[in-house]
Amino acid sequence: MTGIRTPNPLVRALRPASFGGDPSGERRRRILSSPNFADGSFRNPDGGPATPSAATPRDLVRAYLSKEGRARRAPAAPIPLHPTTVADLARRPDEGLRLTWTGHSSVLVEIDGARLLFDPVWGERCSPFGFAGPRRLHPAPVPLRALEAVDAVVISHDHYDHLDMPTIRALMRTGTVFVVPLGVGAHLERWGVPAERLRELDWREATQVAGVTLTATPARHFCGRGLRNQQHTLWASWSVRGSDHRVFHSGDTGYFPGFRDIGAEHGPFDATMIQIGAYSEFLPRSRGGATRDPGPWPDIHMTPDEGLRAHLDLQGGTPHGVLLPIHWGTFNLALHPWEEPAERTLLAAHRAGQQVITPRPGEPVVPAHAPAADPWWRAVAAQAPGEGWAAWPPAGEQRDALDLAAPER
Numbered sequence: 001m002t003g004i005r006t007p008n009p010l011v012r013a014l015r016p017a018s019f020g021g022d023p024s025g026e027r028r029r030r031i032l033s034s035p036n037f038a039d040g041s042f043r044n045p046d047g048g049p050a051t052p053s054a055a056t057p058r059d060l061v062r063a064y065l066s067k068e069g070r071a072r073r074a075p076a077a078p079i080p081l082h083p084t085t086v087a088d089l090a091r092r093p094d095e096g097l098r099l100t101w102t103g104h105s106s107v108l109v110e111i112d113g114a115r116l117l118f119d120p121v122w123g124e125r126c127s128p129f130g131f132a133g134p135r136r137l138h139p140a141p142v143p144l145r146a147l148e149a150v151d152a153v154v155i156s157h158d159h160y161d162h163l164d165m166p167t168i169r170a171l172m173r174t175g176t177v178f179v180v181p182l183g184v185g186a187h188l189e190r191w192g193v194p195a196e197r198l199r200e201l202d203w204r205e206a207t208q209v210a211g212v213t214l215t216a217t218p219a220r221h222f223c224g225r226g227l228r229n230q231q232h233t234l235w236a237s238w239s240v241r242g243s244d245h246r247v248f249h250s251g252d253t254g255y256f257p258g259f260r261d262i263g264a265e266h267g268p269f270d271a272t273m274i275q276i277g278a279y280s281e282f283l284p285r286s287r288g289g290a291t292r293d294p295g296p297w298p299d300i301h302m303t304p305d306e307g308l309r310a311h312l313d314l315q316g317g318t319p320h321g322v323l324l325p326i327h328w329g330t331f332n333l334a335l336h337p338w339e340e341p342a343e344r345t346l347l348a349a350h351r352a353g354q355q356v357i358t359p360r361p362g363e364p365v366v367p368a369h370a371p372a373a374d375p376w377w378r379a380v381a382a383q384a385p386g387e388g389w390a391a392w393p394p395a396g397e398q399r400d401a402l403d404l405a406a407p408e409r
Contacts, residue, residue: 018128019226020187045218072337076382079138082363086146097245100364103330112242114210115150119162126161134331141362151210155180156251157235183233212242219253239266248272254299255306259313268315276307277328277341304344319354322367339377
């Protein structure tokens with residue numbers, strides 16, 4: 001089957017609004033004609049098979065039920081939020097670039113006069129239902145109503161931890177523009193966003209908002225909000241170019257060699273926001289590059305080391321700019337310890353000579369004047385790793401050589 005199956009009208013009418021909408025009309029035509037759509041679904045950029053895994057279902061159950069593992073998957077004390085976010089954001093940045101991570105993959109990017117809000121999720125749960133699903137580990141550091149108007153809301157893909165219906169409906173009332181990957185506009189239109197406020201892009205297409213250029217760039221992931229994963233909405237990373245600065249938001253993605261091509265065309269970047277959390281050794285089921293019914297996650301989420309590798313690829317192979325770790329700290333979505341993604345990223349970046357910024361949720365950071373990285377998560381982690389916390393800052397230490405070869409797949 002090479003087209004898009006039309007849902008039964010009765011089934012569509014009974015489906016919760018949070019599941020989103022289905023592509024039709026011109027949107028459907030664009031999807032079918034996309035070079036990234038084949039055999040009834042969107043495809044990943046390399047089209048390759050899933051990575052083999054030695055893990056068994058028994059391994060997954062054992063890891064999930066491990067008493068020690070469960071204890072470490074959430075902080076033991078409240079996550080410290082930046083206390084003056086509202087007042088800080090009321091003052092425009094002195095420099096042309098400022099990043100405010102509000103948790104998970106949500107980042108307010110102020111770049112050369114434009115204000116862009118990436119993957120905003122202010123909901124209590126990342127779920128289609130208010131009574132079930134992963135719950136926030138910390139409150140949003142700033143109320144949505146306290147944010148000054150943003151020029152564009154930018155979405156990477158349609159998963160619940162990146163596209164939150166109540167948040168979109170709240171932002172819709174501000175008059176902002178929504179920039180989304182191809183197909184995702186069907187969800188927003190069902191929630192009431194007018195078509196004229198949507199900019200819906202296929203990979204390598206670009207749009208201009210408030211004087212900056214946003215380009216949808218490839219990512220290695222999947223999509224889906226309903227009971228069936230039909231792969232009819234695209235996923236993307238994003239390159240943003242202003243008059244003086246450039247930034248990159250990875251969305252969710254597995255590592256793939258295409259980061260080098262993105263960097264060569266759109267970089268180098270003053271800052272990258274890179275997914276480094278919710279990784280696992282357990283294998284997603286994959287059919288010829290179109291991931292259906294995926295589980296956790298070697299091909300669709302990066303480890304901290306792969307995230308660092310992606311950043312360096314985007315920068316032409318050498319340390320440059322700042323790396324902001326995202327997709328960690330707010331929702332418990334994987335089996336690794338809650339703080340492990342940030343801790344591993346901090347140490348790997350240090351070994352590579354790459355500057356990493358580790359703000360508390362809500363803390364605005366100007367990359368040009370970024371403070372030294374601070375492992376603040378250690379104070380609220382359930383326990384230290386078995387080998388204890390590494391010395392920080394590393395005093396008098398020779399920087400270890402980092403193997404910059406792409407990770408084995």
